[in-house]
Amino acid sequence: MGLWRDIKGTLQPFWITLGYLFKKPVTIQYPEQKRIPPPRYRARIVLTRDPDGNERCVACHLCSGACPVDCISMQAAEDENGRRHAAWFRINFARCIFCGLCAEACPTMAIQTTPDYEICNRDVLKLVHEKEDLLIDGCGKDEEYDYYQHSGIGVANQRGGNDDEYGPVDPKSLLP
Amino acid sequence: MTELLITLALILVKLGLVFGVVLGMAAYLVLAERKILGRMQLRYGPNRVGPGGMIQPMCDVIKLITKEDFVPDRADKWIFLFAPGLTALTALLSFAAVPFAPPLTLFGREIPMVVCDLNVGVLYIFGLSSLAVYGVVLGGWASNSKYSLLGAIRSLAQLISYELALGLALVPVVMSARSFSLTEIVMSQADWPNLLRHPLAFIVFMIAIAAESKRTPFDMPEAENEIVGGFHTEYSGMRFGLFFVGEYISLIVIGAMTTVFFLGGWHGPILPPVVWFVGKVLLVAFVFIWARGSMPRPRYDQLMHFGWKVLIPLGLINVIITGAVMVALLG
Numbered sequence: 001m002g003l004w005r006d007i008k009g010t011l012q013p014f015w016i017t018l019g020y021l022f023k024k025p026v027t028i029q030y031p032e033q034k035r036i037p038p039p040r041y042r043a044r045i046v047l048t049r050d051p052d053g054n055e056r057c058v059a060c061h062l063c064s065g066a067c068p069v070d071c072i073s074m075q076a077a078e079d080e081n082g083r084r085h086a087a088w089f090r091i092n093f094a095r096c097i098f099c100g101l102c103a104e105a106c107p108t109m110a111i112q113t114t115p116d117y118e119i120c121n122r123d124v125l126k127l128v129h130e131k132e133d134l135l136i137d138g139c140g141k142d143e144e145y146d147y148y149q150h151s152g153i154g155v156a157n158q159r160g161g162n163d164d165e166y167g168p169v170d171p172k173s174l175l176p
Numbered sequence: 177m178t179e180l181l182i183t184l185a186l187i188l189v190k191l192g193l194v195f196g197v198v199l200g201m202a203a204y205l206v207l208a209e210r211k212i213l214g215r216m217q218l219r220y221g222p223n224r225v226g227p228g229g230m231i232q233p234m235c236d237v238i239k240l241i242t243k244e245d246f247v248p249d250r251a252d253k254w255i256f257l258f259a260p261g262l263t264a265l266t267a268l269l270s271f272a273a274v275p276f277a278p279p280l281t282l283f284g285r286e287i288p289m290v291v292c293d294l295n296v297g298v299l300y301i302f303g304l305s306s307l308a309v310y311g312v313v314l315g316g317w318a319s320n321s322k323y324s325l326l327g328a329i330r331s332l333a334q335l336i337s338y339e340l341a342l343g344l345a346l347v348p349v350v351m352s353a354r355s356f357s358l359t360e361i362v363m364s365q366a367d368w369p370n371l372l373r374h375p376l377a378f379i380v381f382m383i384a385i386a387a388e389s390k391r392t393p394f395d396m397p398e399a400e401n402e403i404v405g406g407f408h409t410e411y412s413g414m415r416f417g418l419f420f421v422g423e424y425i426s427l428i429v430i431g432a433m434t435t436v437f438f439l440g441g442w443h444g445p446i447l448p449p450v451v452w453f454v455g456k457v458l459l460v461a462f463v464f465i466w467a468r469g470s471m472p473r474p475r476y477d478q479l480m481h482f483g484w485k486v487l488i489p490l491g492l493i494n495v496i497i498t499g500a501v502m503v504a505l506l507g
Contacts, residue, residue: 010471013470017470020215020217021212025218025220027218029220
């Protein structure tokens with residue numbers, strides 16, 4: 001029966017491939033047909049605003065610290081009322097590997113990934129996005145979250161000058 | 177004198193016609209193979225250049241010509257440069273003896289529809305297919321590369337082994353036609369194609385000729401996942417293109433050979449003979465492309481085992497049976 005099995009095993013694939021020949025291909029014809037990626041797809045990175053329309057980013061550098069390819073850089077600055085923000089914020093998408101670690105590290109939900117995957121460009125320098133390119137008008141994935149509602153902006157007294165705090169330690173008094 | 181000139185001119189016209197048609201068919205067979213294989217794997221295949229990818233062959237040729245013609249360090253330069261041409265040339269030359277229509281009567285002259293009607297056409301085609309081995313072996317040897325050499329050794333062994341089975345499969349055909357001429361062989365199939373007369377020989381022939389032209393179930397000489405590209409590993413640009421075109425010309429040649437030897441050549445109802453011939457050639461080419469989409473590659477020792485221990489005994493038995501039947505029937 002070995003021979004019969006061999007002949008069957010040789011002829012069966014022909015039948016299967018002939019069937020496939022008349023099936024519709026599964027290929028998506030990219031520039032004409034576009035796939036809509038799932039909402040949590042990790043592509044172009046944006047900076048979001050809180051529900052009041054202020055920047056969420058507090059320039060804590062956690063995203064640039066988490067970034068495995070070091071493509072995020074920024075400069076921190078502070079408003080008169082003590083609210084921190086980024087003076088400039090830059091993501092080099094030529095380097096970005098779209099791992100999403102920055103979005104996971106962000107404590108204020110400012111930096112988020114979006115499903116917009118069509119960001120390729122012939123000019124490498126156009127892939128370096130500045131803060132104006134990154135900042136969007138909406139809240140992104142969470143419509144309600146507002147970091148400063150929880151933390152408050154600044155403090156009434158000098159740091160260490162409140163009733164439930166000790167003052168700063170004078171290091172010289174600790175000398176033997 | 178004028179008689180000679182007219183004959184010469186007719187041969188040249190036929191030569192140009194066959195040359196152009198075969199090369200054009202080879203170019204579009206590449207496209208057809210890529211598209212059919214794609215559809216068998218639920219892809220589209222090339223469909224970007226021109227409507228349905230119809231300009232793809234031209235683009236491929238432009239790409240191959242403009243690429244660097246690289247000769248490896250310490251390669252045997254002249255043999256290296258010469259080998260691809262030999263492959264393409266032998267494949268093209270085999271077509272000279274293939275008749276593609278019955279003789280045509282034009283202005284009182286009988287014009288045979290074959291470039292050169294040899295009375296030993298079968299032997300001529302065999303000789304050329306043996307010479308085709310040289311293109312592969314010289315190319316592989318001259319490249320000064322281990323992969324090329326391994327591929328060349330494999331193809332040498334494979335082609336020589338399967339040539340025997342091929343020859344044995346054709347003996348019954350020659351016996352029933354009582355001629356080595358391809359035109360005579362086609363003429364002998366006017367009522368019955370040899371496929372029905374010699375079914376076992378047909379099976380042996382199809383398997384052997386697939387191995388002979390290095391088509392997929394038997395593409396050991398260029399097994400990509402073992403020896404990179406086999407004998408054409410070191411070739412680039414149009415020299416690789418010549419190997420490639422030679423392979424597809426030989427696909428047409430084996431289609432033509434199968435048609436002539438087993439499928440009744442140009443014989444067929446209603447349609448004109450040339451249409452029947454081309455249709456049968458394309459059908460055989462499709463079967464080989466289909467086999468490429470369906471079959472895995474056997475191991476090298478299995479290939480040799482199958483050739484020597486299965487195909488050649490089968491062919492020999494078939495020759496004996498055919499001879500016995502012919503003696504019994506015709507006395």
